[in-house]
Amino acid sequence: MRGQISWSKAPIETIYGNLQGLKSSQLKQLQKLYHQRLPANFITTAEFAQRIAAISTEIGQPVSAYINRRGQLIRVGVGTPRQTQIPPLELPRYGAGRLSGIRCIATQLKPAAPDEAALTAMAIQRLDALVLLTLTGAGFERRGGGATGYVKETYLAHLVTQEAGETGRGGDGDRENLPIEHSVLSTFVSPPMSLDVLANQDFLDLVEGLEAEFEREFVAQQVDADHDRVLLVGVITGDSTPQRFQDGLAELARLVDTAGGQVLQTVQQKRPRPHPQTVVGEGKVQEIALAAQTVGANLIVFDRELSPAQVRNLEIQIGIRVVDRTEVILDIFAQRAGTGAGKLQVELAQLEYMLPRLTGRGQAMSRLGGGIGTRGPGETKLETERRSIQRRIARLQQEVNQLQAHRSRLRNRRQHEDVPSVAIVGYTNAGKSTLLNVLTNAGVYTADQLFATLDPTTRRLVIPDAVTKEPRSIVITDTVGFIHELPPALIDAFRATLEEVTEADALLHLVDLSHPAWHSQIRSVMAILAEMPVTPGPALVAFNKIDRVDGDTLALAHEEFPQAVFISAANALGLETLRQRLAQLIHYAVAPE
Secondary structure, eight states: OTTOOEEOOOSOOOEEEOOTTOOHHHHHHHHHGGGEEOOTTBSOOHHHHHHHHHHHHHHTSOEEEEEETTSBEEEEEESOHHHHOOOGGGSOOOOTTSOOSEEEEEEESSSOOOOHHHHHHHHHHTOSEEEEEEEOSOOEEOTTSOEESOEEEEEEEEEEEEOTTOOSEETTEEEEEEEOSSSEEEEEEOOOBOHHHHHTSBHHHHHHHHHHHHHHHHHHHOOOTTSEEEEEEEEEOTTSOHHHHHHHHHHHHHHHHHHTEEEEEEEEEEOSSOBTTTBSOHHHHHHHHHHHHHHTOSEEEESSOOOHHHHHHHHHHHOSEEEEHHHHHHHHHHHHOOSHHHHHHHHHHHHHHHGGGOTTOSSSSOSOSOSTTSOSTTGGGTTSOHHHHHHHHHHHHHHHHHHHHHHHHHHHHHHHTTOOEEEEEEBTTSSHHHHHHHHHOOOOOOOSSTTOOOSOEEEEEEEEOTTTOOEEEEEEEEOOOBOTTOOHHHHHHTHHHHHHHHTSSEEEEEEETTSTTHHHHHHHHHHHHHTSSSOOOOEEEEEEOGGGSOHHHHHHHHHHOTTOEEOBTTTTBSHHHHHHHHHHHHHHHHSOO
8 A cells, every 4th residue: 555654573672862861651651662664666655754743743843764765764863863863883884876885864843944954964875865744733643643734844855967157946936055166066945745745756757857867967077987086184273373374275185186086175274272072163074074975085184183083973973084184295105205215214104104193994984995195015004903003013114224324324325425415405396306307417307296216316416616617526415395283293203314415515405486385395405404303414405396486476586585696406506606606505515514
Protein backbone atom coordinates (compact mmCIF):
# COMPACT_ATOMS: atom_id res chain seq x y z
CA MET A 1 0.00 0.00 0.00
CA ARG A 2 1.34 3.43 -0.96
CA GLY A 3 2.93 5.44 1.84
CA GLN A 4 2.87 2.49 4.22
CA ILE A 5 5.63 2.11 6.83
CA SER A 6 7.37 -1.22 7.30
CA TRP A 7 8.93 -2.11 10.62
CA SER A 8 12.41 -3.52 11.25
CA LYS A 9 14.75 -3.85 14.18
CA ALA A 10 17.36 -1.06 14.06
CA PRO A 11 20.93 -2.09 14.90
CA ILE A 12 21.39 0.92 17.17
CA GLU A 13 19.00 3.18 19.04
CA THR A 14 21.28 6.03 20.12
CA ILE A 15 19.54 9.38 20.49
CA TYR A 16 21.82 12.34 19.76
CA GLY A 17 21.64 15.98 20.77
CA ASN A 18 20.37 17.65 23.91
CA LEU A 19 18.65 15.00 26.05
CA GLN A 20 18.60 16.98 29.28
CA GLY A 21 15.18 16.93 30.96
CA LEU A 22 13.69 14.17 28.80
CA LYS A 23 11.66 11.45 30.49
CA SER A 24 12.48 7.79 29.92
CA SER A 25 9.12 7.36 28.15
CA GLN A 26 9.98 10.18 25.75
CA LEU A 27 13.40 8.64 25.03
CA LYS A 28 11.67 5.34 24.27
CA GLN A 29 9.37 7.09 21.79
CA LEU A 30 12.42 8.54 20.05
CA GLN A 31 14.17 5.17 20.04
CA LYS A 32 11.13 3.51 18.47
CA LEU A 33 11.60 5.73 15.43
CA TYR A 34 14.61 3.58 14.52
CA HIS A 35 12.23 0.63 14.02
CA GLN A 36 10.37 2.37 11.21
CA ARG A 37 11.27 2.04 7.55
CA LEU A 38 9.99 4.47 4.94
CA PRO A 39 9.22 3.63 1.31
CA ALA A 40 12.36 4.22 -0.78
CA ASN A 41 10.56 6.22 -3.49
CA PHE A 42 8.91 8.81 -1.18
CA ILE A 43 10.55 11.58 0.85
CA THR A 44 8.34 10.76 3.84
CA THR A 45 4.90 9.50 4.74
CA ALA A 46 2.15 11.43 6.46
CA GLU A 47 2.13 8.89 9.28
CA PHE A 48 5.88 9.22 9.99
CA ALA A 49 5.78 13.01 9.76
CA GLN A 50 2.90 13.21 12.21
CA ARG A 51 4.64 10.81 14.60
CA ILE A 52 7.88 12.82 14.71
CA ALA A 53 5.85 16.05 15.02
CA ALA A 54 3.87 14.59 17.95
CA ILE A 55 7.08 13.67 19.80
CA SER A 56 8.56 17.11 19.13
CA THR A 57 5.39 18.78 20.43
CA GLU A 58 5.43 16.69 23.59
CA ILE A 59 9.08 17.37 24.48
CA GLY A 60 8.95 21.01 23.32
CA GLN A 61 12.14 20.70 21.24
CA PRO A 62 12.99 20.18 17.56
CA VAL A 63 13.62 16.59 16.45
CA SER A 64 15.76 15.62 13.44
CA ALA A 65 15.66 12.19 11.77
CA TYR A 66 18.20 11.06 9.16
CA ILE A 67 17.14 8.44 6.62
CA ASN A 68 19.13 6.62 3.94
CA ARG A 69 17.86 5.78 0.46
CA ARG A 70 16.67 2.37 1.59
CA GLY A 71 14.27 4.15 3.93
CA GLN A 72 16.17 3.16 7.10
CA LEU A 73 16.55 5.62 9.96
CA ILE A 74 20.27 5.90 10.70
CA ARG A 75 20.27 8.82 13.16
CA VAL A 76 17.71 10.45 15.46
CA GLY A 77 18.58 13.61 17.35
CA VAL A 78 16.95 16.18 19.62
CA GLY A 79 17.78 19.58 18.15
CA THR A 80 17.99 21.42 14.85
CA PRO A 81 19.74 20.00 11.75
CA ARG A 82 22.76 22.12 12.67
CA GLN A 83 22.85 20.75 16.23
CA THR A 84 22.36 17.11 15.21
CA GLN A 85 24.31 16.95 11.95
CA ILE A 86 26.34 13.84 11.15
CA PRO A 87 30.11 14.28 11.67
CA PRO A 88 31.85 14.55 8.25
CA LEU A 89 34.02 11.48 8.85
CA GLU A 90 30.89 9.35 9.38
CA LEU A 91 29.32 10.40 6.08
CA PRO A 92 29.69 8.19 3.00
CA ARG A 93 32.18 9.48 0.42
CA TYR A 94 30.82 9.32 -3.10
CA GLY A 95 32.78 12.10 -4.81
CA ALA A 96 31.90 15.61 -5.95
CA GLY A 97 29.26 14.43 -8.42
CA ARG A 98 27.14 12.65 -5.82
CA LEU A 99 25.03 13.49 -2.79
CA SER A 100 25.46 11.70 0.52
CA GLY A 101 22.47 9.38 0.09
CA ILE A 102 20.89 10.70 3.30
CA ARG A 103 17.88 12.97 3.83
CA CYS A 104 16.87 14.80 6.99
CA ILE A 105 13.32 15.27 8.25
CA ALA A 106 13.25 17.85 11.02
CA THR A 107 10.61 19.65 13.04
CA GLN A 108 10.61 23.34 13.86
CA LEU A 109 8.64 24.94 16.67
CA LYS A 110 8.23 28.30 14.89
CA PRO A 111 6.33 28.62 11.59
CA ALA A 112 9.21 29.72 9.34
CA ALA A 113 11.27 28.47 6.39
CA PRO A 114 14.66 26.78 6.99
CA ASP A 115 17.19 29.27 8.31
CA GLU A 116 20.78 29.77 7.19
CA ALA A 117 22.16 27.38 9.84
CA ALA A 118 19.91 24.56 8.65
CA LEU A 119 20.77 25.16 5.00
CA THR A 120 24.48 25.28 5.83
CA ALA A 121 24.20 21.94 7.66
CA MET A 122 22.46 20.50 4.61
CA ALA A 123 25.22 21.72 2.30
CA ILE A 124 28.07 20.51 4.53
CA GLN A 125 26.53 17.02 4.70
CA ARG A 126 25.51 17.10 1.01
CA LEU A 127 22.08 15.81 2.06
CA ASP A 128 19.72 14.48 -0.59
CA ALA A 129 17.06 16.75 0.86
CA LEU A 130 16.03 18.61 3.99
CA VAL A 131 12.35 18.50 5.02
CA LEU A 132 11.19 20.98 7.64
CA LEU A 133 7.89 20.36 9.46
CA THR A 134 6.36 23.33 11.27
CA LEU A 135 4.07 22.46 14.17
CA THR A 136 0.50 23.39 15.02
CA GLY A 137 1.22 23.19 18.75
CA ALA A 138 -1.58 20.66 19.25
CA GLY A 139 -2.92 17.46 17.76
CA PHE A 140 -4.48 14.19 18.86
CA GLU A 141 -3.74 10.49 19.04
CA ARG A 142 -5.95 8.36 16.86
CA ARG A 143 -7.74 5.37 18.24
CA GLY A 144 -5.67 2.28 17.49
CA GLY A 145 -2.41 4.21 17.39
CA GLY A 146 -0.93 6.94 15.27
CA ALA A 147 -1.03 10.70 15.49
CA THR A 148 -2.45 13.47 13.36
CA GLY A 149 -2.96 17.21 13.35
CA TYR A 150 0.55 18.03 14.58
CA VAL A 151 2.03 19.28 11.26
CA LYS A 152 0.99 22.76 10.13
CA GLU A 153 2.96 23.08 6.88
CA THR A 154 6.16 21.75 5.34
CA TYR A 155 9.21 23.04 3.44
CA LEU A 156 11.44 21.06 1.10
CA ALA A 157 15.06 22.16 0.57
CA HIS A 158 17.86 20.65 -1.51
CA LEU A 159 21.08 21.62 -3.24
CA VAL A 160 21.23 22.82 -6.84
CA THR A 161 23.93 24.11 -9.16
CA GLN A 162 23.62 27.49 -10.77
CA GLU A 163 25.65 29.76 -13.04
CA ALA A 164 27.65 32.44 -11.22
CA GLY A 165 25.80 35.73 -11.12
CA GLU A 166 22.28 34.25 -11.05
CA THR A 167 20.46 35.33 -7.91
CA GLY A 168 17.02 35.68 -6.48
CA ARG A 169 13.99 33.43 -6.95
CA GLY A 170 14.36 30.34 -9.07
CA GLY A 171 11.65 27.91 -10.09
CA ASP A 172 9.00 27.47 -7.44
CA GLY A 173 11.10 28.61 -4.48
CA ASP A 174 13.98 30.65 -3.20
CA ARG A 175 17.66 30.02 -3.96
CA GLU A 176 20.30 31.17 -1.50
CA ASN A 177 23.64 31.57 -3.27
CA LEU A 178 26.85 30.16 -1.82
CA PRO A 179 29.46 31.83 -4.10
CA ILE A 180 32.57 30.09 -5.37
CA GLU A 181 35.17 31.11 -7.95
CA HIS A 182 33.86 29.33 -11.06
CA SER A 183 30.20 28.55 -10.35
CA VAL A 184 27.61 28.84 -7.60
CA LEU A 185 26.20 26.14 -5.36
CA SER A 186 22.73 27.15 -4.24
CA THR A 187 20.08 25.87 -1.91
CA PHE A 188 16.55 25.56 -3.23
CA VAL A 189 13.75 26.11 -0.71
CA SER A 190 10.17 25.38 -1.73
CA PRO A 191 7.22 27.54 -0.77
CA PRO A 192 5.25 26.18 2.20
CA MET A 193 3.20 23.14 1.21
CA SER A 194 0.78 20.77 2.89
CA LEU A 195 1.94 17.46 4.28
CA ASP A 196 -0.13 15.55 1.70
CA VAL A 197 1.59 17.34 -1.19
CA LEU A 198 5.02 16.65 0.33
CA ALA A 199 4.22 12.96 0.94
CA ASN A 200 3.35 12.54 -2.75
CA GLN A 201 6.71 13.89 -3.99
CA ASP A 202 8.71 11.36 -6.09
CA PHE A 203 11.93 11.20 -4.08
CA LEU A 204 13.98 8.97 -6.36
CA ASP A 205 13.19 11.08 -9.40
CA LEU A 206 14.27 14.22 -7.51
CA VAL A 207 17.58 12.73 -6.35
CA GLU A 208 18.47 11.20 -9.71
CA GLY A 209 17.88 14.55 -11.41
CA LEU A 210 20.01 16.43 -8.88
CA GLU A 211 22.91 14.00 -9.14
CA ALA A 212 22.83 14.11 -12.93
CA GLU A 213 23.10 17.90 -12.67
CA PHE A 214 25.98 17.68 -10.16
CA GLU A 215 27.81 15.14 -12.32
CA ARG A 216 27.65 17.42 -15.36
CA GLU A 217 28.97 20.34 -13.31
CA PHE A 218 31.72 18.20 -11.77
CA VAL A 219 32.93 16.92 -15.15
CA ALA A 220 32.96 20.46 -16.54
CA GLN A 221 35.16 21.70 -13.69
CA GLN A 222 37.22 18.56 -13.16
CA VAL A 223 41.00 19.00 -13.13
CA ASP A 224 43.79 16.46 -13.47
CA ALA A 225 43.23 13.75 -10.88
CA ASP A 226 46.88 14.06 -9.85
CA HIS A 227 46.28 17.62 -8.62
CA ASP A 228 44.92 18.35 -5.17
CA ARG A 229 41.97 20.75 -5.10
CA VAL A 230 43.00 23.13 -2.34
CA LEU A 231 41.20 25.56 -0.04
CA LEU A 232 43.60 28.01 1.62
CA VAL A 233 42.93 29.32 5.14
CA GLY A 234 44.70 32.44 6.38
CA VAL A 235 44.49 33.80 9.93
CA ILE A 236 45.73 37.32 10.69
CA THR A 237 46.49 38.05 14.33
CA GLY A 238 47.61 41.17 16.16
CA ASP A 239 51.32 40.49 15.59
CA SER A 240 51.06 40.77 11.78
CA THR A 241 50.43 43.69 9.43
CA PRO A 242 47.78 43.40 6.69
CA GLN A 243 50.45 43.69 3.97
CA ARG A 244 52.63 40.97 5.48
CA PHE A 245 49.54 38.77 5.86
CA GLN A 246 48.55 39.19 2.21
CA ASP A 247 52.15 38.58 1.08
CA GLY A 248 52.17 35.39 3.14
CA LEU A 249 48.92 34.17 1.57
CA ALA A 250 50.23 34.91 -1.93
CA GLU A 251 53.41 32.97 -1.12
CA LEU A 252 51.37 30.06 0.25
CA ALA A 253 49.40 29.94 -3.00
CA ARG A 254 52.73 29.76 -4.91
CA LEU A 255 53.89 26.95 -2.62
CA VAL A 256 50.69 24.98 -3.24
CA ASP A 257 51.06 25.51 -6.99
CA THR A 258 54.70 24.37 -6.84
CA ALA A 259 53.62 21.26 -4.88
CA GLY A 260 51.17 20.40 -7.66
CA GLY A 261 47.92 21.63 -6.12
CA GLN A 262 45.22 23.92 -7.52
CA VAL A 263 44.00 26.71 -5.24
CA LEU A 264 40.23 27.02 -5.60
CA GLN A 265 39.39 29.53 -2.88
CA THR A 266 40.89 31.38 0.09
CA VAL A 267 39.13 31.83 3.44
CA GLN A 268 40.47 34.56 5.74
CA GLN A 269 39.85 35.38 9.38
CA LYS A 270 41.03 38.13 11.71
CA ARG A 271 41.24 37.29 15.40
CA PRO A 272 43.35 38.49 18.35
CA ARG A 273 45.01 35.08 18.81
CA PRO A 274 44.63 31.60 17.28
CA HIS A 275 41.98 29.36 18.81
CA PRO A 276 43.80 26.66 20.81
CA GLN A 277 41.66 23.78 19.48
CA THR A 278 40.96 24.73 15.86
CA VAL A 279 42.96 27.96 15.17
CA VAL A 280 39.83 29.63 13.74
CA GLY A 281 36.99 28.75 16.14
CA GLU A 282 33.88 26.62 15.68
CA GLY A 283 31.88 29.04 13.53
CA LYS A 284 34.72 29.51 11.05
CA VAL A 285 35.32 25.75 10.92
CA GLN A 286 31.72 25.36 9.72
CA GLU A 287 32.32 28.04 7.09
CA ILE A 288 35.49 26.27 5.93
CA ALA A 289 33.66 22.93 5.76
CA LEU A 290 30.89 24.52 3.69
CA ALA A 291 33.39 26.23 1.37
CA ALA A 292 35.26 22.93 0.88
CA GLN A 293 32.02 21.17 -0.09
CA THR A 294 31.03 24.07 -2.32
CA VAL A 295 34.21 24.09 -4.40
CA GLY A 296 34.88 20.35 -4.21
CA ALA A 297 38.19 20.74 -2.33
CA ASN A 298 39.98 17.62 -1.12
CA LEU A 299 42.67 19.41 0.91
CA ILE A 300 42.71 22.33 3.38
CA VAL A 301 46.01 24.23 3.73
CA PHE A 302 46.56 26.62 6.67
CA ASP A 303 49.05 29.50 6.51
CA ARG A 304 50.64 28.64 9.87
CA GLU A 305 52.03 25.61 11.65
CA LEU A 306 49.33 23.51 13.30
CA SER A 307 49.71 21.36 16.38
CA PRO A 308 48.87 17.64 16.09
CA ALA A 309 45.71 18.18 18.16
CA GLN A 310 44.57 21.07 15.95
CA VAL A 311 45.01 18.97 12.80
CA ARG A 312 42.98 16.11 14.30
CA ASN A 313 40.20 18.43 15.50
CA LEU A 314 39.95 20.14 12.12
CA GLU A 315 39.93 16.90 10.13
CA ILE A 316 37.22 15.41 12.36
CA GLN A 317 35.00 18.48 11.93
CA ILE A 318 35.68 19.19 8.25
CA GLY A 319 36.04 15.64 7.00
CA ILE A 320 38.95 16.10 4.58
CA ARG A 321 42.74 16.25 4.94
CA VAL A 322 44.22 19.30 6.66
CA VAL A 323 47.89 20.27 6.31
CA ASP A 324 49.88 23.33 7.31
CA ARG A 325 52.44 25.46 5.50
CA THR A 326 55.34 23.39 6.82
CA GLU A 327 53.91 20.20 5.37
CA VAL A 328 53.52 21.82 1.94
CA ILE A 329 57.19 22.88 2.02
CA LEU A 330 58.25 19.37 3.07
CA ASP A 331 56.23 17.96 0.18
CA ILE A 332 58.01 20.25 -2.29
CA PHE A 333 61.37 19.20 -0.88
CA ALA A 334 60.35 15.55 -1.27
CA GLN A 335 59.59 16.13 -4.96
CA ARG A 336 62.78 18.12 -5.59
CA ALA A 337 65.26 15.79 -3.85
CA GLY A 338 67.29 14.26 -6.66
CA THR A 339 70.45 12.99 -4.99
CA GLY A 340 70.92 10.43 -2.26
CA ALA A 341 71.98 13.17 0.15
CA GLY A 342 68.89 15.23 -0.63
CA LYS A 343 66.52 12.29 -0.22
CA LEU A 344 68.21 11.36 3.04
CA GLN A 345 67.73 14.83 4.51
CA VAL A 346 64.13 15.10 3.28
CA GLU A 347 63.20 11.76 4.82
CA LEU A 348 64.70 12.82 8.13
CA ALA A 349 62.82 16.14 8.06
CA GLN A 350 59.52 14.43 7.22
CA LEU A 351 59.82 11.82 9.93
CA GLU A 352 60.82 14.32 12.62
CA TYR A 353 57.86 16.51 11.65
CA MET A 354 55.33 13.68 11.37
CA LEU A 355 56.27 11.62 14.42
CA PRO A 356 54.15 13.61 16.93
CA ARG A 357 51.32 13.79 14.36
CA LEU A 358 50.79 10.06 13.86
CA THR A 359 48.08 9.64 16.54
CA GLY A 360 44.64 9.36 14.99
CA ARG A 361 45.84 9.11 11.37
CA GLY A 362 45.47 5.35 11.10
CA GLN A 363 41.74 4.82 10.60
CA ALA A 364 39.95 7.75 9.08
CA MET A 365 42.62 10.02 7.66
CA SER A 366 45.24 7.69 6.17
CA ARG A 367 48.17 9.57 4.66
CA LEU A 368 49.10 6.83 2.20
CA GLY A 369 46.64 7.89 -0.46
CA GLY A 370 48.82 10.38 -2.36
CA GLY A 371 48.75 14.15 -2.70
CA ILE A 372 50.36 17.07 -0.91
CA GLY A 373 51.82 16.00 2.39
CA THR A 374 52.03 12.29 1.49
CA ARG A 375 54.96 12.11 -0.92
CA GLY A 376 58.63 11.50 -0.42
CA PRO A 377 61.01 8.84 0.78
CA GLY A 378 59.45 8.86 4.25
CA GLU A 379 55.82 8.29 3.26
CA THR A 380 55.80 4.51 3.81
CA LYS A 381 57.11 5.04 7.36
CA LEU A 382 54.47 7.45 8.56
CA GLU A 383 51.88 5.01 9.90
CA THR A 384 54.14 2.27 11.21
CA GLU A 385 54.99 1.57 14.80
CA ARG A 386 56.32 4.65 16.60
CA ARG A 387 59.38 2.89 17.97
CA SER A 388 60.52 1.74 14.54
CA ILE A 389 60.15 5.31 13.28
CA GLN A 390 62.28 6.56 16.14
CA ARG A 391 64.93 3.96 15.29
CA ARG A 392 64.79 5.06 11.66
CA ILE A 393 65.25 8.70 12.72
CA ALA A 394 68.30 7.72 14.79
CA ARG A 395 69.84 5.94 11.79
CA LEU A 396 69.14 8.90 9.51
CA GLN A 397 70.71 11.25 12.04
CA GLN A 398 73.87 9.15 11.89
CA GLU A 399 73.88 9.23 8.08
CA VAL A 400 73.41 13.00 8.07
CA ASN A 401 76.34 13.29 10.47
CA GLN A 402 78.43 11.21 8.07
CA LEU A 403 77.35 13.46 5.21
CA GLN A 404 78.34 16.45 7.31
CA ALA A 405 81.79 14.97 7.91
CA HIS A 406 82.23 14.15 4.19
CA ARG A 407 81.41 17.69 3.10
CA SER A 408 83.66 19.06 5.82
CA ARG A 409 86.57 17.03 4.38
CA LEU A 410 85.86 18.46 0.92
CA ARG A 411 85.89 22.00 2.30
CA ASN A 412 89.14 21.33 4.17
CA ARG A 413 90.73 20.10 0.95
CA ARG A 414 89.74 23.29 -0.85
CA GLN A 415 91.09 25.37 2.04
CA HIS A 416 94.42 23.54 1.84
CA GLU A 417 94.52 24.40 -1.85
CA ASP A 418 93.94 28.03 -0.88
CA VAL A 419 90.73 28.27 -2.91
CA PRO A 420 88.32 30.83 -1.38
CA SER A 421 84.64 29.94 -1.32
CA VAL A 422 81.48 31.97 -1.84
CA ALA A 423 77.97 30.71 -1.06
CA ILE A 424 75.02 32.16 -2.95
CA VAL A 425 72.17 32.65 -0.48
CA GLY A 426 68.78 34.21 -0.88
CA TYR A 427 65.05 33.76 -0.80
CA THR A 428 63.67 30.91 -2.87
CA ASN A 429 63.15 31.78 -6.55
CA ALA A 430 65.55 34.74 -6.34
CA GLY A 431 67.54 33.35 -9.30
CA LYS A 432 70.49 31.68 -7.53
CA SER A 433 70.72 28.68 -9.88
CA THR A 434 70.32 30.91 -12.94
CA LEU A 435 73.21 33.07 -11.73
CA LEU A 436 75.41 30.02 -11.09
CA ASN A 437 74.64 28.73 -14.60
CA VAL A 438 75.46 32.01 -16.33
CA LEU A 439 78.70 32.45 -14.34
CA THR A 440 80.01 28.87 -14.59
CA ASN A 441 77.91 26.99 -17.20
CA ALA A 442 76.93 24.66 -14.35
CA GLY A 443 73.84 23.27 -16.10
CA VAL A 444 71.74 23.35 -12.90
CA TYR A 445 67.96 22.96 -13.36
CA THR A 446 66.16 26.29 -13.26
CA ALA A 447 62.45 27.16 -13.28
CA ASP A 448 60.16 29.97 -12.16
CA GLN A 449 59.15 27.93 -9.12
CA LEU A 450 59.75 27.95 -5.40
CA PHE A 451 62.56 25.55 -4.40
CA ALA A 452 63.25 24.55 -8.01
CA THR A 453 66.64 23.21 -6.89
CA LEU A 454 67.31 21.54 -3.58
CA ASP A 455 70.79 19.99 -3.64
CA PRO A 456 73.80 22.35 -3.40
CA THR A 457 75.99 22.66 -6.48
CA THR A 458 79.60 23.86 -6.28
CA ARG A 459 81.56 25.11 -9.31
CA ARG A 460 84.90 26.83 -9.92
CA LEU A 461 84.79 30.46 -11.06
CA VAL A 462 87.67 32.57 -12.32
CA ILE A 463 87.62 36.26 -11.31
CA PRO A 464 90.24 39.03 -11.45
CA ASP A 465 92.27 39.43 -8.26
CA ALA A 466 91.26 42.60 -6.42
CA VAL A 467 94.89 43.79 -6.14
CA THR A 468 96.98 42.24 -8.92
CA LYS A 469 94.13 41.88 -11.46
CA GLU A 470 95.52 38.46 -12.29
CA PRO A 471 93.00 35.62 -12.82
CA ARG A 472 92.09 33.90 -9.55
CA SER A 473 90.00 30.81 -8.94
CA ILE A 474 87.27 30.64 -6.34
CA VAL A 475 84.53 28.10 -5.73
CA ILE A 476 80.94 29.26 -5.71
CA THR A 477 78.05 27.22 -4.28
CA ASP A 478 74.34 27.45 -5.06
CA THR A 479 72.55 26.65 -1.76
CA VAL A 480 68.97 25.72 -0.93
CA GLY A 481 66.59 28.67 -1.03
CA PHE A 482 65.35 30.30 2.15
CA ILE A 483 61.77 31.20 2.96
CA HIS A 484 59.97 33.15 5.67
CA GLU A 485 59.82 31.06 8.85
CA LEU A 486 61.82 28.17 7.40
CA PRO A 487 60.51 25.06 9.21
CA PRO A 488 62.77 23.98 12.12
CA ALA A 489 62.60 20.36 10.92
CA LEU A 490 64.24 21.42 7.66
CA ILE A 491 66.91 23.50 9.37
CA ASP A 492 67.89 20.51 11.51
CA ALA A 493 67.75 17.90 8.75
CA PHE A 494 69.57 20.10 6.22
CA ARG A 495 72.35 21.13 8.59
CA ALA A 496 74.89 19.42 6.32
CA THR A 497 73.69 21.54 3.39
CA LEU A 498 73.39 24.75 5.41
CA GLU A 499 76.99 24.31 6.60
CA GLU A 500 77.98 25.25 3.07
CA VAL A 501 76.73 28.71 4.09
CA THR A 502 78.37 28.97 7.51
CA GLU A 503 81.71 27.55 6.32
CA ALA A 504 81.98 29.72 3.20
CA ASP A 505 84.52 32.57 3.27
CA ALA A 506 81.89 35.01 2.04
CA LEU A 507 78.23 35.19 1.01
CA LEU A 508 76.53 36.55 -2.08
CA HIS A 509 73.02 37.52 -0.95
CA LEU A 510 70.83 37.49 -4.07
CA VAL A 511 67.55 39.43 -3.93
CA ASP A 512 64.67 39.32 -6.42
CA LEU A 513 64.06 43.05 -6.84
CA SER A 514 60.97 42.40 -8.99
CA HIS A 515 59.13 40.74 -6.11
CA PRO A 516 56.69 43.11 -4.34
CA ALA A 517 57.86 41.87 -0.92
CA TRP A 518 61.63 42.11 -1.55
CA HIS A 519 62.07 44.12 1.65
CA SER A 520 60.58 41.40 3.84
CA GLN A 521 62.44 38.69 1.92
CA ILE A 522 65.75 40.36 2.79
CA ARG A 523 64.70 40.48 6.46
CA SER A 524 63.72 36.78 6.38
CA VAL A 525 67.07 35.72 4.92
CA MET A 526 69.00 37.84 7.42
CA ALA A 527 66.95 36.38 10.29
CA ILE A 528 67.75 32.80 9.20
CA LEU A 529 71.46 33.63 8.83
CA ALA A 530 71.47 35.22 12.29
CA GLU A 531 70.04 32.03 13.83
CA MET A 532 72.78 29.77 12.44
CA PRO A 533 75.13 28.27 15.03
CA VAL A 534 78.22 29.67 13.28
CA THR A 535 78.26 33.30 12.15
CA PRO A 536 78.58 33.39 8.35
CA GLY A 537 81.24 35.45 6.59
CA PRO A 538 80.81 38.93 5.08
CA ALA A 539 78.05 39.31 2.51
CA LEU A 540 77.58 41.23 -0.73
CA VAL A 541 73.97 42.09 -1.63
CA ALA A 542 73.13 41.65 -5.32
CA PHE A 543 69.74 42.75 -6.64
CA ASN A 544 68.59 40.46 -9.46
CA LYS A 545 65.92 40.81 -12.19
CA ILE A 546 66.49 44.55 -12.61
CA ASP A 547 65.07 44.23 -16.14
CA ARG A 548 61.63 43.68 -14.59
CA VAL A 549 61.45 46.73 -12.29
CA ASP A 550 60.73 50.42 -12.76
CA GLY A 551 63.02 53.36 -12.06
CA ASP A 552 61.44 54.18 -8.70
CA THR A 553 62.13 50.70 -7.32
CA LEU A 554 65.74 50.86 -8.56
CA ALA A 555 66.24 54.27 -6.97
CA LEU A 556 64.79 53.06 -3.65
CA ALA A 557 67.08 50.01 -3.61
CA HIS A 558 70.11 52.19 -4.52
CA GLU A 559 69.26 54.56 -1.68
CA GLU A 560 68.79 51.83 0.95
CA PHE A 561 71.68 49.60 -0.20
CA PRO A 562 74.33 51.89 -1.75
CA GLN A 563 76.99 49.12 -1.70
CA ALA A 564 74.81 46.58 -3.54
CA VAL A 565 75.31 45.26 -7.08
CA PHE A 566 72.46 45.38 -9.60
CA ILE A 567 72.23 42.58 -12.16
CA SER A 568 69.95 40.54 -14.36
CA ALA A 569 71.22 36.96 -14.40
CA ALA A 570 68.79 35.87 -17.09
CA ASN A 571 69.94 38.65 -19.45
CA ALA A 572 73.62 38.69 -18.35
CA LEU A 573 73.44 42.33 -17.24
CA GLY A 574 75.95 43.67 -14.70
CA LEU A 575 77.94 40.43 -14.45
CA GLU A 576 81.36 42.03 -15.02
CA THR A 577 80.70 44.46 -12.17
CA LEU A 578 79.59 41.50 -10.06
CA ARG A 579 82.87 39.64 -10.73
CA GLN A 580 84.87 42.71 -9.68
CA ARG A 581 82.85 43.16 -6.50
CA LEU A 582 83.22 39.44 -5.71
CA ALA A 583 86.99 39.85 -6.02
CA GLN A 584 86.89 42.75 -3.54
CA LEU A 585 84.68 40.71 -1.20
CA ILE A 586 87.07 37.74 -1.29
CA HIS A 587 90.09 40.00 -0.72
CA TYR A 588 88.38 41.46 2.35
CA ALA A 589 87.19 38.07 3.64
CA VAL A 590 90.50 36.17 3.40
CA ALA A 591 92.95 38.99 3.99
CA PRO A 592 95.18 38.34 7.02
CA GLU A 593 94.18 40.42 10.05
